Amino acid sequence: MGSAVGMVCAKKNSDCTGTIVLLSVSPLQRRQGIGKFLVSHVLEWFFKEGIRSVTVATQKENTSAVGLYGNCGGIECCSSVDVHLWLGEDAFNDPENSEIPNSRPFMSESGKHHAKQVLETGMNHTHWQYGPKCEKLLEEELGAKKCLLTTSGTSALELSALAVGCVAGDEIIMPAFTFVSTAAAYVNHGAMPVFVDIRKDTQNIDETKIEAAITSRTKAVVCVHYAGVSCEMDVIMSIAKKYNIFVIEDNAHGLFGTYNGRQLGSIGDIGCLSFHYTKNFSCGEGGALVVNNANLVQKSMIAWEKGTNRYDFLSGKVSKYYWVDKGGSFVLSELCAALLYGQLNSRDNIQQSRLYAWNFYHEKLKSLEDGGKLTRPRVPPGCVHNAHIYYIRLKSVESGERLAASAKEHRIGIFTHYEPLHLSAGGQKFAKISGKCLEAVDCSKSLYRLPLWVGISHTELNKVVQIILAALDG
Numbered sequence: 387m388g389s390a391v392g393m394v395c396a397k398k399n400s401d402c403t404g405t406i407v408l409l410s411v412s413p414l415q416r417r418q419g420i421g422k423f424l425v426s427h428v429l430e431w432f433f434k435e436g437i438r439s440v441t442v443a444t445q446k447e448n449t450s451a452v453g454l455y456g457n458c459g460g461i462e463c464c465s466s467v468d469v470h471l472w473l474g475e476d477a478f479n480d481p482e483n484s485e486i487p488n489s490r491p492f493m494s495e496s497g498k499h500h501a502k503q504v505l506e507t508g509m510n511h512t513h514w515q516y517g518p519k520c521e522k523l524l525e526e527e528l529g530a531k532k533c534l535l536t537t538s539g540t541s542a543l544e545l546s547a548l549a550v551g552c553v554a555g556d557e558i559i560m561p562a563f564t565f566v567s568t569a570a571a572y573v574n575h576g577a578m579p580v581f582v583d584i585r586k587d588t589q590n591i592d593e594t595k596i597e598a599a600i601t602s603r604t605k606a607v608v609c610v611h612y613a614g615v616s617c618e619m620d621v622i623m624s625i626a627k628k629y630n631i632f633v634i635e636d637n638a639h640g641l642f643g644t645y646n647g648r649q650l651g652s653i654g655d656i657g658c659l660s661f662h663y664t665k666n667f668s669c670g671e672g673g674a675l676v677v678n679n680a681n682l683v684q685k686s687m688i689a690w691e692k693g694t695n696r697y698d699f700l701s702g703k704v705s706k707y708y709w710v711d712k713g714g715s716f717v718l719s720e721l722c723a724a725l726l727y728g729q730l731n732s733r734d735n736i737q738q739s740r741l742y743a744w745n746f747y748h749e750k751l752k753s754l755e756d757g758g759k760l761t762r763p764r765v766p767p768g769c770v771h772n773a774h775i776y777y778i779r780l781k782s783v784e785s786g787e788r789l790a791a792s793a794k795e796h797r798i799g800i801f802t803h804y805e806p807l808h809l810s811a812g813g814q815k816f817a818k819i820s821g822k823c824l825e826a827v828d829c830s831k832s833l834y835r836l837p838l839w840v841g842i843s844h845t846e847l848n849k850v851v852q853i854i855l856a857a858l859d860g
Contacts, residue, residue, distance in 0.1 A: 404437040488837050577605060634658065693714070808826070
């Protein structure tokens with residue numbers, strides 16, 4: 387008996403209705419009419435059993451399945467949000483479970499020394515030495531009015547919501563293809579995310595679609611510099627000026643990348659940085675608010691210090707500090723700041739190592755792009771990236787499945803990235819969409835991130851490339 391190329395599971399219900407429970411076709415046998423053959427035959431069986439009403443559930447974004455059922459006479463009758471959870475035998479941990487992980491945190495020797503000093507002196511209170519040093523370094527490098535270290539990139543985004551005065555009813559425009567924190571930070575303060583589609587070349591927000599999403603309730607537009615490549619900031623700033631709205635740069639990926647000579651995070655009214663362990667510069671968990679609009683400095687500092695004027699007290703401007711506005715506990719610990727200071731002072735070495743890996747992939751995968759098998763990252767003129775992510779976009783679902791299976795077999799951390807937020811349960815509950823965001827959906831299915839971290843060896847890089855070549859040339 388040969389191997390199965392497809393299967394269909396059907397159920398006859400007690401109320402004289404039928405349900406197609408499962409339809410599956412082998413990845414290597416798709417687009418050959420097998421799915422339609424299976425559906426036609428199971429419908430024929432239902433009719434012989436006297437059943438005239440048959441239902442099947444599928445995801446709206448699964449356009450292939452929706453089209454198949456439609457071609458077989460199906461019509462959409464209702465929709466719902468289903469959540470499925472799987473618990474693995476072992477908790478997932480990419481650095482531990484992969485021979486070549488997708489990312490590996492870098493720890494500088496100077497960072498270890500600074501952290502040891504904090505521990506040995508017992509001076510682990512905030513605003514001692516390394517927190518202010520990091521903030522000053524970032525202010526000088528970025529040309530910012532003020533930099534405030536935070537406990538995470540997410541908390542920096544939440545702090546930005548307080549800084550621009552988000553209230554219930556406000557709308558915040560952002561790309562549909564981004565991490566959940568970009569949206570949740572503003573939802574937590576009463577605002578509604580408005581998702582727009584992304585560009586095919588950079589995976590950044592499509593600046594040509596922003597203006598159509600603006601309403602009288604629009605407070606700000608958030609631009610995410612995906613993979614450390616800048617959004618089209620001149621156009622975005624011009625739109626923001628026309629409609630008198632704030633621009634917030636979610637620069638979790640792009641520290642020390644530039645746009646037309648300007649540092650990312652320093653162009654909008656506010657920039658938000660992340661020092662998560664997967665980022666170029668890490669202290670485990672951390673972030674920073676970069677304030678470029680002088681009118682937002684005081685409000686940012688008050689919100690940063692739990693809604694008090696404590697910073698004025700620490701600066702000797704007042705004899706006591708007190709509650710004056712909304713705020714939270716956002717200040718980064720001194721121990722984390724000590725680790726981060728070592729990272730920031732090693733930035734040239736960190737960037738050189740990451741750029742070597744990025745350029746290696748870019749050169750070795752050119753033949754596959756020339757052969758129409760994948761698309762490599764695009765860096766528009768005037769943009770300088772920081773080698774945060776090297777990704778490829780594949781041309782077919784089948785090639786992605788082959789690559790994912792091979793990477794798993796060889797224990798190599800090659801992964802997709804975000805699921806489009808407008809299709810998530812949270813997105814449908816708390817946000818709205820402007821346009822169709824089809825590119826965001828396609829990107830979520832076709833984009834794969836390759837291993838990239840400080841110290842990845844030539845041998846490891848070459849093994850990753852060989853896995854890709856074998857999967858896509860096969």
